[in-house]
Amino acid sequence: MNTFNYNQALTVDDALASVYAHPDAKYLGGGTNLIDLMKMGVEHPTALVDVTRLPLTRIEEYWGGLRLGAMARNSAVAIHALVRRRYPVLAQALLAGASPQIRNMATVAGNLLQRTRCYYFYDPSYRECNKRNPGSGCAALTGNNRIHSVLGGSDHCIATHPSDMAVALTALGATVQVKDANEERSIPIADFYRMPGNTPHIETSLKAEELITSVDLPAPPGGTAHYLKVRDRNSFAFALVSVAAIVELDDRKRIRSARVALGGVAPMPWRSLEAEQVLTGGEPTEATYRKAADILMQDAKPLRFNGFKVELARRGIVRALTTAAELN
Amino acid sequence: MNAENEHSDNQRDPTRRTFIEAAVLISGAAITTPVLEAQTEQALPGLRRFSLTINQVRHDLDLEPKVTLLDLLRERLQLTGTKKGCDHGQCGACTVIADGERIVSCLALAVCYEGVDIVTIEGLERGGQLHPMQAAFLEQDGFQCGFCTPGQICSAIAMLGEAKKGMPSAVAHSVSPAEPVELTEPEIRERMSGNICRCGAYPNIVAAIRATERS
Amino acid sequence: MPTSIGQPVVRVDGRLKVTGKATYTADHMVPNLAHAVLATSAIARGRMASLDTGAAERVPGVIAILTHRDKLPLAKDPTKVAEGAPADRVLQLLQDDRVLYGNQPIAVAVAETFEAAAEAAHLISAEYREETPHIRIDQGLKDSYIPKKAGGAGDPGESHRGEFEPAFSSAPVRMEEIYSTAFQTHSPMEPHATIAVWNGPDELTLYDTSQGIFGDRKRVANLLGLDVEKVRVVSLFVGGGFGSKGPSWSHTLLCAMAARHVNRPVKLVLRRPQTFGPVGFRSATQQTIALAAESDGRLVAARNQTITHTSTFDEFTETATFPTRMLYSVPNNTTTQTLVRSDIGTPSYTRAPGEAPGTFALEVAMDELAVRLKMDPLEFRLKNYADRDEDKNLPWSTKSLRACYLRGAEHFGWSQRNPEPRSQHDGHSLIGWGMATSVYPARRSPASARARLNADGTIVVEAGSQELGGGTYTIMSQIAADALGVPVSAVTFRLGDTRYPETPVSGGSQTAATTGSAVFGAARALRQRLFDLAQATSSSATLDDVVLANGTIALRGSGRNQPIQEFVMQTGQPYIEAQSSEKPGEEQKQYSMYSFGAQFAEVRVDADLGQVSVARMVGAFGAGVILNSKTARSQFIGGMIWGIGFALHENTVYDERLGRIVNNNLAEYHVPTNADVGSIDVLWIEEDDRLVSPIGAKGIGEIGITGAAAAIANAVYHATGKRVRDLPITPDKLL
8 A cells, every 4th residue: 555645524615625635535434445456556546544433424314305424324325214114225235345344334425436446447456457557458348257247348448337236226216416625516426437438447427526415316206126136146345236226006906106226247337228118018027027027138249258147137137137026 | 382382581671671581591501681772773773763552561762664564563562473474464473463353463553553452362371371362272273383373373363352342244144233243163264264274273262252142 | 190182171272262352463462564465367368457556645645655666576486396395386476467366466655644545556457458367167178187196295297096987887787977076265263464574675574374384484585595593484374275375376476576675674465365375275076976886885886087276387186186196995996177268376285185075076976876886875985995095006004894883873863864855854854964075185294393381480482383273272282281291271372473393284183193293302302301300210100200390390209399499400401401303214104094973964955046055964983082172072063164164155166268366255155153053062082093193193183174065065055956067055955
């Protein structure tokens, strides 16, 4: 780990001022990803601004929805009664992620901003990684890409986004509240992450100094939800494929509305409005779900080792929708 | 039980500040060596002065901010019961309890934990009596090599606290707050999956936790 | 006096372990300690064109950056390995610019703090002249060969009896398939660590994570040109070894060399990623198995052609063919071990080396043939039960496999099994049952121990040995206590120091039989001395009449009773001591010695998503005298859980273009978590094998993993109807 300045901020203005004062400063949340990346030599900020003591830990009702303070711990969100009652898919997604210890440390904002687990990104001794070192190439394209994207990748990067929480937030249509010295703004989660294209090192639409202050959930969608995570072992592993599914049935037991978001298959949580339209009005049957799954996966570009994810994701989508609908 | 005790019986003086004495038994003879805790680091830039409360003892420290809680415990405070298994938050061997919650100390910068009450494996005994979880691990043989054990025990104690507060888990039938937490074997297994045990003591760890919970 | 052997005695070192006071290597407090961190290679084959240490040297607190340019002195060539030292490995000790595998040590950063050393190690930057590495088995076949000797006991690399070809081709029921297992990395929770303390220019104390302190001492002394007696190795607690801490690896020597160079004690702990490559692992195997049987199920021919990797610079054979040689009665049997030279670190002993992958392939093949024969897999095995070792042509010392099959099957409920695949469901889960045979050699080597009665009445027993989790402190205390007729609590057993009597490596499941026999011998010898000193020779008393209790020594039946202090002092010494060296004899040539077992597994497979969970396992073992039912159960269970990992999770993944391990961490190298383990029941058959050891014990550290992966794989087939012959069975293989 490199040497850095440390500053614990007690107010948002303090935090912003500290970050403006140091080029290459970074906000430090629970540290579960950033400290790890610093140990690996992937990140080397000149300064860390500890934002965990900011008054941004509350989880409260907000315009019919819920506001999750950016510094609320993942475990605090997962245990919160309103989250569990109104947004169970979010609690499930959080509980499927990492380990209890990590969830006690990691914050909402930190979880959103965690970086890919691509082997070639995470270890700087690999020369090629456009995300870490723009222009150096992508070792994963022809390397071991079993855990990589089948959707949304580019010739420059096929890394996946590792967050479970973000998948649920995508299904729920959350917005990310951010602030810098000049303005506060809301970024819909769908616009928060960026496709890799030829700039995979730019992962979000955050500006350099912007601080995430909260994640806001709109009023809960109708229906019932399920978060499915398929992984190589039963716990404490990143997703091969994950699915957040929310299904609402009408009086005639047809699908009134549905939402599906995927993790583990793309550079960001993956959602398709087209697929959700196919579900809307349909019978809650495997055939309907399969049709939606086919649409979600229609642009899949499997590589040498990750082809299985295409079919696994389709089956996962069908399973998650089935399970969610059965809870109606 | 035997002379191995002697090797770990380093003095742990609860009143010390930056000055500590380490009695190190090598070759069966005590060599008492004064070690100035921050001495070697005072030459280094960017030291930060802060204090931490560990096992109810306050430590005033001058440290580089990059020092993790784990390396502070092990390399500077002689609290070597907390283990470094992976140093990347992937094994749980370094689990300690911070304000009642289990965390991995390898990914925690010590400086971030000022004002937080830290409990390590060394802080669990009361008056020479094992904590019930320690006693249960001993009785149920909840370990083999013992290296992951301090982390397992700290994790298990905090896990029972989480369950008491109603924390759901990934194997719960439902996350609804109306569902009470029942620590079945699958529940305990899932909730203890942040602590890897390569010897495979898992069934006995689960048994130890169930025994503690019942008592 | 009730005996403690077989009792569920709580570990005597348990309190230290649950309180964090057990001292593992990196826990030792040493004054004036400097910290070292290795820098390792980013390529698998080539040369370093340049090595820039400037930035590393400028890190505040750095003491030295050591590279091949420093030409650190060695007394011997580290690329030479002594004959008859199967655990010695060729080491990479910064002697030249060559890179032979990924993660090879290329420099050592030494600093005042761990943080400074770690930062400096990161800043060491090498430029390479890279050559194309070869990792895949098919890439290297042109460089392949059959080793003359394979395995720790030096067995031949191939075996032949009868005529395989004609028997196979004329048999009515046959199968031939290729099975493969993945590179498996031991991943003990404690990373390898060394603290080197020079007590003078020619005297060294090493705290080392070692499964074999005497072998370690010899190798270190030899390479550094020191008198063996001037090197002391201490290893009081090892945080798991599984074979990985058997040999002396490069970092141990590098730590000692660095300490000598900076003239200070140095601690070097491998970073977790550095435990992938330079400190051994289990080679991947490719096993082509052919079996043939008569229609009644009698095996007539068996062949196992195994290909495994070794490094380009050293030789190690994963002896997967060995179970095929001896597990069943088969008149026509042929096996070959082929080694392929690859640009990898040298593979090494890994829990049940050979038998773990060997029983996977053989026991899945047996299941496949049972399906073709329409026979129950257990029935099929009983039909081919080997009443003697047909490979070595020797009788078994003991073999309780038949009882293991029957008792295990009964406990599991095997008779309820519907042989039809896909016949059991529960919601989305397919449920399957499988079984397989376990086998592992019962090994024993020479060992010494000493026992001492102090004037204050305390009893101290010492033997080098090691504690890696198997319960050495506890079982040795029990053996000594029973031999002396005292409670376990009366004995203090010490180990893990080369100042104690010499014992071999804790590997090959031999510690109980080996060190246990020496401890038994020493304790009995001490009792004999007490007996002699009590001048009891003329009476009709026997050794067992010497009674140590309540601070007195008594001779039962003689009325003689004397305070221990007085008794000891009259010898003119502060203690009475006896030492014993025990070694196996001719019986090892006259008998074939193995532990056997039977394992049964129930799996649940998600029918759509391919995720496999092991719901329950039953293991039944015949493994000699079980010294401590509590620790033995734990060790069997631990082995079976290794079987779960081997079957379902573990895979050290190489990027074949680069020759580097991409998942060199515990997040992506998946070992089982608590949630991956269902209920596990262990039972054992009463056995007392005095041919293996005078205490009747055989050793149990490794047998648990053997057969476990096959039982699980066979259960997956039974659940799904899909035969996966390539481990690990991850979800993608079942879609």
